[in-house]
Amino acid sequence: MASSQNQNSNFQDFLPLMANKIGGDGLIGELCNGFNLLMDSEKGVITFDSLKKNSALLGLQDLSDDDLRSMLKEGDFDGDGALNQMEFCVLMFRLSPELMEESQFLLEEALLQEFKDYC
Secondary structure (H helix, E strand, C coil): CHHHHHHHHCCCCCHHHHHHHHHHHHHHHHHHHHHHHHCECCCCEECHHHHHHHHHHHCCCCCCHHHHHHHHHHHCCCCCCCECHHHHHHHHHHCCHHHHHHHHHHHHHHHHHHHHHHC
16 A cells, blocks of 8 residues: 555656647557557457556556556446556546646537537
8 A cells, every 4th residue: 555655646647748748649649559558469458467567668667466456447447357448548537637627628618619609
């Protein structure tokens, strides 16, 4: 548990910075690259074993097995014990509070504009 708390206290959210630098399409491309680095190439999903094996590639080597299992559980919407590409991307956005706030703001702006156009 201490590893998890230590990791969270040192967490810096780089996703919004990346989004600003490379744009939305570039960010999605980078998320896909990250997924491909972590996935089990035979199964096409991120499993606990593939995450544990490849996590050092993303600087996550200090995460405990419990932290890795929690990460998988957090993003596993269909309950199959693994992350497909969509689940991985959604998890990355959910772990980025600043990017989520920006996305919510953009959605609200789009809805307001749609409402104005409708009326």
